Amino acid sequence: MSNYTDHKKYEDYEFEDFLSDEFFVQWVKSPSENTLHFWEKWLISNPQKREMVTEAASFVRSIQYKENFEFTDEAYIQVFENILKADLEVPSHNTIPSKMDTWYSFFSVRRAAAILLIGFSCWALYETQNFSDSEKASIEWITKVNEAGKKTVLHLNDGTVIHLNSNSKISYPKTFTEFSRVISMEGEAFFDVKKEGRPFIVEVKDAKVEVLGTSFNVNSIVKGKLEVALVSGKVKVNDKLGNQVMLAPMEMIVLEDNGKIHKQDFDVRSVTGWKDKYLVFTDDDFDTVVQKIETWYGVEINTTGKFNAQWAYTGQYYDETLENVLEGIAQTSKINYKIKGKEVEITH
Template structure:
């Protein structure tokens, strides 16, 4: 982010961080610009103009400009008038003109269609959380090392790899469905809040509010009610867990930047740390694995996370290369 006053539209257009905010491609830039815009309401019109230009440029980059089409049309008309005295050549030229116009129309329409149906993907790195606002008004919070994809003109059907929390906007007028697709199942909703995790070669779904239907890969369907947690593996072709969870924060606290543990073994707690930060976990003492941990650790700062775990369960954690080495004090 460069130091500018942002008094001119071009200053926004030249700033890569601003483009990242418009295209929703970098969590740090998104957070910065949301804060900046909230604190600079007098620049709202400039921001909106620059945003429209970036989206417009992105949309039109593969199409033929109207000016170019008009110029070529004028050239062809001039050639036709110059050859009017020769009927046979006029017919041939008109035929060529017709073919050229048809090709231009097909190419332009095709590019427009591809643009309208282009796939949009949001990705996060380890230790990063991204909030995404879909075109239909639904909110998605994407956990670390995850990706969310959907087509530009159909944001009520998304594909998820990793973990995300969904708060789906209910379309009362049309009662339109919202779909989440994973490698194991499809989730059908109308308007509700739920968490989906696909990180362990299975799909875990926790329903916070509303109701949803699961369409499992084996052809079965399953209705979920608030508080219900279901874990399903297409590889094993079975439901691994089906239970109710009273404390929803145990499954959704990550969206607020923390991992919450409640009498969880250190071994299982470190599996969640591994998912969030990407570090391998090595236990030097097997006894430490069964130590129970209760508390919360941050999802976006590995050093503070390590310090909190060390104090909670009386262990030493050494960060070496891409590993976390754990031993008893």
């Protein structure tokens, strides 16, 4: 694989050049592993540009851009090789060029580079590849996995606190970059994000949740949908189809795999109570009740008998044992249960 970080395109950039560069804007507004990898290595190689890049990044965050572009590693290589080629092919003359000729050549190359970059960025929207493991190793990532029945609280180096639910996984850099805070997750987690200038971005399924400082819940446990519930602050959710939704406090968005989007209010304890040891059922059907109990206690439930499609259960338990929860359900729902180690039998 070509090492595109060797290219010199950005060394001659001034403040305004970074602002009009789609690749730079994409990194600042919606960073990915690809863009983080490139810019971190480039800044290490070009420390004299760090102050200018910091100022340009701050300016970009303060304004709105119409589109974000995703770049794959293959697209990077092709873009920068073309830019480098364009620089090398600027014609030389035996005569001393006039100021106008010099400016025209410089402007033409820069304009061609910009056209190449924008063109390839559009093409790159349809390609997805990842860096090799050796390249990813330049950024040290930490991964935490919770099995069923286990919950943990994580304290990140920026002051952010994350509650990770059962059957969930989260990955984040050991040290966040200077310009952004990006993590990826599966399952369910509650975030209390430390407010500061760098955006905090959660990559989950085919969506991105972007905030500065706020508290919110992300749930992708249920197959076929993703839920984002905002408790405080502001959140921006971007889905795989390019839809962008802003949430206000006490609003929740549900993204379905078929592209449907639902925005609604929510009850805080029902959605986020799990982090405070509350197991909450709100008019839940039988399958949902089973899923919640299995996830909460790390057990496998086997059922016999027919359960009416209209069957529903509402109840709330604080730090209760599995037996007490099942007994509570049995008293109101006419079910029988037996607990055998990590297995539960329910009959109706």
